[in-house]
Amino acid sequence: MRFLDQSLAQEIVNRTMKIINRNINVMNEKGVIIGSGDKRRIDTIHEGAVRVIETQTEFEISEDETEQLHGVRAGINLPIKFRGKVVGVIGITGAPDEIRSYGELVKMAAEMILEQAVLIDEMQWDERLKEELTGQLLHGVDQLNSLYFERIKRLGIDLDIPCVAILLTFGNNSKGYKWIRDKLDKADLYVMQPDYMVLLKKVSIKESEWESVKTLQQMEKWAEGLEKYQKLDCNISVGSYHPTIDGIAKSYRKAIYTSSVGGKLDPNKKIYFYEDYKLPVFLARVNQYGISDEIGPYIEQLKQHDKKGELLDTLKVYVEENGDNHKVVGRLFIHRNTLRYRLDRITELTNKDPRKVKDLLELYLSFLQNQVK
Numbered sequence: 001m002r003f004l005d006q007s008l009a010q011e012i013v014n015r016t017m018k019i020i021n022r023n024i025n026v027m028n029e030k031g032v033i034i035g036s037g038d039k040r041r042i043d044t045i046h047e048g049a050v051r052v053i054e055t056q057t058e059f060e061i062s063e064d065e066t067e068q069l070h071g072v073r074a075g076i077n078l079p080i081k082f083r084g085k086v087v088g089v090i091g092i093t094g095a096p097d098e099i100r101s102y103g104e105l106v107k108m109a110a111e112m113i114l115e116q117a118v119l120i121d122e123m124q125w126d127e128r129l130k131e132e133l134t135g136q137l138l139h140g141v142d143q144l145n146s147l148y149f150e151r152i153k154r155l156g157i158d159l160d161i162p163c164v165a166i167l168l169t170f171g172n173n174s175k176g177y178k179w180i181r182d183k184l185d186k187a188d189l190y191v192m193q194p195d196y197m198v199l200l201k202k203v204s205i206k207e208s209e210w211e212s213v214k215t216l217q218q219m220e221k222w223a224e225g226l227e228k229y230q231k232l233d234c235n236i237s238v239g240s241y242h243p244t245i246d247g248i249a250k251s252y253r254k255a256i257y258t259s260s261v262g263g264k265l266d267p268n269k270k271i272y273f274y275e276d277y278k279l280p281v282f283l284a285r286v287n288q289y290g291i292s293d294e295i296g297p298y299i300e301q302l303k304q305h306d307k308k309g310e311l312l313d314t315l316k317v318y319v320e321e322n323g324d325n326h327k328v329v330g331r332l333f334i335h336r337n338t339l340r341y342r343l344d345r346i347t348e349l350t351n352k353d354p355r356k357v358k359d360l361l362e363l364y365l366s367f368l369q370n371q372v373k
Contacts, residue, residue, distance in 0.1 A: 006042075017037055023036070030053075032046070033049075048072045058077060061074055061075055063095065075093040077090070131190070162210070164215060168199060170196075173195075175230055185202050237255045238255065260372070265277070296350075299369075302315075318343070
């Protein structure tokens with residue numbers, strides 16, 4: 001595996017030249033200069049570096065010796081080691097007697113920069129792999145094999161930690177993602193989709209029950225923080241909790257449906273919780289399976305004779321206020337006789353009386369189905 005490339009080699013050159021006021025060259029494992037303070041020397045063979053690689057030790061070149069070697073100048077060349085192997089060479093240009101004291105310092109700096117770069121690359125690779133494994137988990141456990149769980153174990157992912165799927169949609173995906181990522185717990189998993197971020201959020205369990213209030217409060221803080229500090233609008237959809245690994249996919253699907261119906265029913269809300277949208281989610285799934293015709297077309301019947309939308313508004317508020325006439329007339333700013341007339345009119349047009357529980361249920365189902373299409 002090649003650890004040194006031109007980009008990293010030049011970074012080593014730039015950073016080490018700040019330590020000493022001398023030209024620095026970095027050569028790869030073949031002795032080719034891939035980083036230098038003198039750009040004219042890039043891509044040329046450094047014979048002194050070739051000797052360092054062959055002998056695994058430093059090699060000094062005096063001014064007199066430069067004529068005997070190809071592509072070199074007076075200086076000191078030292079092996080760059082990584083995990084016990086020579087992966088390149090770093091050279092300091094100048095009279096050896098003048099720069100010898102700098103050699104180990106520059107070599108140490110180069111190796112530290114290399115180790116840091118490789119560590120960051122490995123961490124980024126692990127993050128990408130973790131995202132990939134999380135994405136597979138969202139689609140169920142049926143297709144997961146032993147290799148999958150070996151990778152999960154290597155990355156230190158604990159799938160027994162209780163979690164809930166949460167969808168986050170930002171006005172600026174990249175900016176919002178970075179802000180949220182800094183707020184995550186170590187056990188949280190996430191994956192970026194084109195239009196949203198999926199988060200498997202660690203949750204608190206008390207007496208086998210999910211303390212959903214804590215999760216929702218945290219989501220409210222995040223939504224407020226994104227708006228206040230990042231100037232970003234955010235919609236958050238929270239799925240359901242299931243105690244087993246195969247329940248993660250169920251939680252994710254419910255979060256997807258909740259996001260869809262929540263945006264249609266309450267477009268001004270920022271947080272949609274599955275438990276608040278169980279019925280419209282059910283209807284959305286019914287529509288998906290093509291059996292929505294079983295629910296009567298009552299809302300369509302009302303719309304044909306309700307140009308101002310007064311009957312629909314009345315029905316909606318009547319349901320929300322649990323049929324309490326006093327509260328309904330207060331919200332709609334109408335007289336009790338007007339409410340009675342509108343309820344009678346709804347009954348006349350649909351043959352369903354909102355004052356009867358069974359009829360009201362059918363009317364409400366028709367209303368929701370019309371909203372979530």
